[in-house]
Amino acid sequence: MKLGVLTVLMSDLTLLDALKKLKSLGVQMVELGTGGYPGKAHADAHEFLKNPRKLDELLSLLKKYGMGISAFSCHGNPVHPQKKIAQAFDLDFRDTVLLAEKAGVDTVITFSGCPGDSPESTYPNWVTCPWPDDFGKILEYQWTDVLIPYWKEAVAFANLHGIRKIALEMHPGFCVYNPESLLKLRAAAGETIGANFDPSHLFWQGMDPVMAIGELKDCIFHFHAKDCRVDNANTARNGVLDVKHYGDELNRSWIFRTVGYGHDYAVWKDIFSMLRTVGYDGTISIEHEDSLMSPGEGLEKAIAFLKETMIFEKSGGMFWA
Numbered sequence: 001m002k003l004g005v006l007t008v009l010m011s012d013l014t015l016l017d018a019l020k021k022l023k024s025l026g027v028q029m030v031e032l033g034t035g036g037y038p039g040k041a042h043a044d045a046h047e048f049l050k051n052p053r054k055l056d057e058l059l060s061l062l063k064k065y066g067m068g069i070s071a072f073s074c075h076g077n078p079v080h081p082q083k084k085i086a087q088a089f090d091l092d093f094r095d096t097v098l099l100a101e102k103a104g105v106d107t108v109i110t111f112s113g114c115p116g117d118s119p120e121s122t123y124p125n126w127v128t129c130p131w132p133d134d135f136g137k138i139l140e141y142q143w144t145d146v147l148i149p150y151w152k153e154a155v156a157f158a159n160l161h162g163i164r165k166i167a168l169e170m171h172p173g174f175c176v177y178n179p180e181s182l183l184k185l186r187a188a189a190g191e192t193i194g195a196n197f198d199p200s201h202l203f204w205q206g207m208d209p210v211m212a213i214g215e216l217k218d219c220i221f222h223f224h225a226k227d228c229r230v231d232n233a234n235t236a237r238n239g240v241l242d243v244k245h246y247g248d249e250l251n252r253s254w255i256f257r258t259v260g261y262g263h264d265y266a267v268w269k270d271i272f273s274m275l276r277t278v279g280y281d282g283t284i285s286i287e288h289e290d291s292l293m294s295p296g297e298g299l300e301k302a303i304a305f306l307k308e309t310m311i312f313e314k315s316g317g318m319f320w321a
Helices: 015-024 045-050 052-064 083-103 134-160 179-189 199-203 209-219 232-238 265-277 295-309
Strands: 002-006 029-033 068-073 107-110 165-169 193-197 220-225 227-230 254-257 283-286
Touching (some): 045 052, 045 083, 052 083, 068 283, 083 107, 107 220, 165 220, 179 193, 193 209, 199 209, 199 254, 209 265, 265 295, 283 295
Parallel strands (some): 068 107, 107 165, 165 193, 193 220
């Protein structure tokens, strides 16, 4: 496994300054935002496609600092019911695929997205229960009429340009939010669909990431190192579904944390051991969304924690067996 960082947390720095900092901290890979929600501070896919020289400069800079690119990220909602919004996210995705082809990057990360409840909708509608029966009709429309057709076509486009790994982040609020929904879309749209596995979104839903990794196995294309702290008292009172602002840390049922501040060494060692068991040997990419720490401090603490818990070397022969 290799230690990486989603450089969005360093968007206030130039890529040069970010790479200098990351190199000094022992980081090996970078995940670059190319559009969508992550923004494009360090890699504007549309601009790089118009000006190939910019891509050459990016690749030269990365080579100088000994960094590889684990993935391009353009998380968005390309099936948003407002067509202009959907088209903007879809364009970012397609530009990112084209950029990945030119840069020799094999993984593009995004969200599955979530449609509305009908063609006339204005906002996404995330269904969380089967009753009343209206919700089942919504799900049928979302998956059969919108989600599966979109991703079948998106997979075909990606494959045409040599991209075989579309890593969807399982995120509540979107149609793919757990292993079951990820595998459902993969079965319908093809094996180019896989997971950007982020344990933080699974922790608060009550899942065991180790078991989820065992369920997904080789469907895991990328991994985000982000933690989550569940407040047992607030959860006991109100459950895990929480719409309060992330900044209301005292009253929320859960908040995102830097790795090690939501779950201890044993939990994360089990996660990395299961990743090794199912054959994942890719990048562990730090994503910072800890409202109690500055990005700089959160990054440095995450790196120190991961250096102690990740498995970097390939396993040797079992001399004792």
